[in-house]
Amino acid sequence: MSYVDEVYGKVVAQNPAQPEFHQAVKEVLESLRPAIESNEGKYRREALLERLTTPDRLIQFRVSWVDDQGNIQVNNAYRVQFNNAIGPYKGGIRLHPSVNQSVIKFLGFEQIFKNSLTGLPIGGGKGGSDFDPKGKSDREIMAFCQSFMTELYKYIGADVDVPAGDIGVGAREIGYFYGQYKRIRGLYEGVLTGKGLSYGGSLARKEATGYGLLYLTEELMKCNGHQLAGKTVAVSGAGNVAIYAIQKAWQLGAKPVTCSDSTGWIYDPEGIDVALLREVKEVRRARLTEYAAARPSAVYTEGKGVWSIKCDVALPCATQNELLLEDAKLLVANGCTAVCEGANMPTTLEATEYLQNNGVLFCPGKAANAGGVATSALEMSQNSERLSWSFEEVDAKLKGIMVNIFHNVDAAAREYGAEGNYVVGANIAGFLKVADAMTAQGAY
Numbered sequence: 001m002s003y004v005d006e007v008y009g010k011v012v013a014q015n016p017a018q019p020e021f022h023q024a025v026k027e028v029l030e031s032l033r034p035a036i037e038s039n040e041g042k043y044r045r046e047a048l049l050e051r052l053t054t055p056d057r058l059i060q061f062r063v064s065w066v067d068d069q070g071n072i073q074v075n076n077a078y079r080v081q082f083n084n085a086i087g088p089y090k091g092g093i094r095l096h097p098s099v100n101q102s103v104i105k106f107l108g109f110e111q112i113f114k115n116s117l118t119g120l121p122i123g124g125g126k127g128g129s130d131f132d133p134k135g136k137s138d139r140e141i142m143a144f145c146q147s148f149m150t151e152l153y154k155y156i157g158a159d160v161d162v163p164a165g166d167i168g169v170g171a172r173e174i175g176y177f178y179g180q181y182k183r184i185r186g187l188y189e190g191v192l193t194g195k196g197l198s199y200g201g202s203l204a205r206k207e208a209t210g211y212g213l214l215y216l217t218e219e220l221m222k223c224n225g226h227q228l229a230g231k232t233v234a235v236s237g238a239g240n241v242a243i244y245a246i247q248k249a250w251q252l253g254a255k256p257v258t259c260s261d262s263t264g265w266i267y268d269p270e271g272i273d274v275a276l277l278r279e280v281k282e283v284r285r286a287r288l289t290e291y292a293a294a295r296p297s298a299v300y301t302e303g304k305g306v307w308s309i310k311c312d313v314a315l316p317c318a319t320q321n322e323l324l325l326e327d328a329k330l331l332v333a334n335g336c337t338a339v340c341e342g343a344n345m346p347t348t349l350e351a352t353e354y355l356q357n358n359g360v361l362f363c364p365g366k367a368a369n370a371g372g373v374a375t376s377a378l379e380m381s382q383n384s385e386r387l388s389w390s391f392e393e394v395d396a397k398l399k400g401i402m403v404n405i406f407h408n409v410d411a412a413a414r415e416y417g418a419e420g421n422y423v424v425g426a427n428i429a430g431f432l433k434v435a436d437a438m439t440a441q442g443a444y
């Protein structure tokens, strides 16, 4: 049996009932075949794939916190420190009821390759909890965050593991995490990214994932003989990534016409009003029905449906497995040119294959959404030198990083005989640097 098949079998056997983790490993290992097969003996001797697919450690802990009625609530929380061959563990914290070991491990595994692709010295990690921030008061959010950090602080540090935001974690939560870390450790260090601008955050970090997604999409289209300007864009999600993807799409001359949240979706043929969307989501923390109520051109529909709208470019920016085979068929039938993932693993394996087989340019999240973590690494650099860079400086670096990622991914795909397959390109390009560092550092 080939080394790839053998290791995939072991991963499934050793991590039962973790479908998201299996899915992420399968996608990566399948694409690594050409890179592994040319060096199979060496990688086997080094147990490289076993080491790559087994986290350095997975910390699981209880978070108890007091709600506004005076009752104690209990949640499960996790931090996976997957691989630090090329730098300190780095990756966000997700607060959502769907969080479990499988979700955290798939995200941590993906993060290894994404962080490698940025070209910056950051390893792969991820954390989170099944805590649901929806409907909680500010005080309850603070109580949860303080309790979470009272355990997590033992395992993180500016040169050890640097968490950041993800679903359900934005500036407010990072502030509470940071305050509690500082209180316990007495250290003023860059232990988290996505911090507020008054205490060490980087300009353009908030915008970075969405902006980076559009910089990469523009380059991908240009290099394939298309242009982004003038195109209709369908976006899912209405959170941090989606909002700034929509904003940058407008700035680059495209027209974003959809967004969604977990209850419904908006089709706005006039184009999404970013100022209104920000007011509804960032300020009021409300549902998209409030967007529709304030915008005569917008149609709100309950449930899922963004991918049924005719578009040239589709940007899934909500969550994993939100773009299914039936959605891919609709996109193809409607003449979609490119799908770039703002979220992590939003497209199922079958949907990805269908898009690729039908000539749609497809860029996976580990390349397309790497602008967020790349700018987090720039925040770490600014914290280390105790300086802050201007918005323009960070944004220019971000754009350079995204363009560079696209070209590295494209080149790796060509080199391994899979021209235009950016899934293969991203996985191989991300893998080679990590594998080289692991080999150089010996058995561990």
Ligand code: NDP
Residues within 6 Å of the ligand: 096, 098, 165, 166, 167, 168, 169, 209, 237, 238, 239, 240, 241, 242, 260, 261, 262, 263, 317, 318, 319, 320, 342, 343, 344, 369, 370, 372, 373
């Ligand atoms: P936010 O919490 O800001 O927004 C998430 C959005 O997606 C919300 O509109 C939310 O709706 C919707 N959503 C979340 N879960 C579901 C679900 N199960 N079903 C339907 N809709 C859902 O998160 P982000 O924008 O930060 O993250 C979005 C995606 O991008 C995630 O996959 C994340 O891992 C990825 N990502 C984030 C980065 C970052 O810097 N923040 C960097 C790289 C990737 P509702 O509010 O109703 O739940």
Ligand code: 2IT
Residues within 6 Å of the ligand: 090, 091, 092, 093, 114, 162, 163, 164, 165, 166, 193, 344, 369, 370, 372, 373, 374, 376
């Ligand atoms: O998935 C991701 O890359 C993130 N949530 C951002 C991680 C980070 O450390 O900025």
